[in-house]
Amino acid sequence: MRLTIVAATGGIGRHLVEQAVAGGHDVTAVARRPRELPGGVRTVAVDLTRPDMRALAAAVRGADAVLSALGPRNPRADAGITSRGTRAIVAAMQAEQVRRIVIVSAAPVGPVPVPGRPTPPRHDPGDGFFMRYLGVPLTRAMFGRHYADLAVTEQTLRDSGLEWTVSRPPKLTDKPLTGRYRTAWNRNIRGGFSVSRADVAHHMLAMVNRPDTIEQVVGIAN
Template structure:
């Protein structure tokens, strides 16, 4: 399968790229600065900006499925829990801009123009209404939604746009993410009961996103939770 990854230089996007290649897929990595991506077999890079729908259509042309890993700019860098990258990630959730609410509709338009029928969107468990979670986790999710209300609103607009589309979409809502090693031992599925604040590695989230793109037909047009 030929998979386009939008946001391929981000924390999850890099891991999605690596996992898709490990599984033998052909990958098109789409980023504003594709020159920073390390070359690899079965990997091609294309420049693309989610605020430019026509340019994005060219970037994903000829692919079978798109995985969107875009999100608020955080300048994430690996390190300990108090790293500058993590602090920037926190700040990005307070002031997320419109990268999701504007970027995802542009990706949808690009898919239509390019004839791509399948889209996987990385979102976040904070968008859950909590019905599938424990009572304690519902309460914490509610607090989180109020604290990060701007980021939740931005992602909600994006999710609604995807759900209204005629694509074979999957929305993946991971728990909080960290740089731990991949385990491939996680819970994922529509309305899966997970612990939203028990960390999930970027690598395990990436594996779930690739599954959603390539090997989980029962997830089509569903919202999938992934975590521990």
């Protein structure tokens, strides 16, 4: 498949590129500093905080799917980057008639209200007592602006008319790829407190060719 991977030098993005190349896919990697990427992939330099729409359109042109690992390096300081960048990606895909996109979000996002979804459930149905009353309130107190931006990002996809899938992992780790993880549609994973970036990348790639994941939010955890 021809895959365009956005934020290809980030924690999940690097794994996406590595695994996609190992799987024999034709990869175009989009990054602010693509020189940091290994050889063997086509690279396009795009700063998603101030996207060059011509370059972004060229990067997605002819792709079978786009995978976005876009997110802030500092969730407290850089909130807003993901929604702005995703709007640019969606616009480029619409202009180039590319339909399939898989993005990474985060487990605490489900109950965050947005204009298109002003009254979400109070709690994610997959969260147990600890996460509902301790874990989620704590993480939102620390990174509330970031999660609000991810909620807007997800709404952008819902409104896009594209064939989208959202991956919602909990705490990300740098443990190695296992290929063993739990998933659930439209809910978080009960007792799932972490997952490796490598396993998130593995699952994002696996979902590209799964029609049953289109217009679905998928929780993932070890």
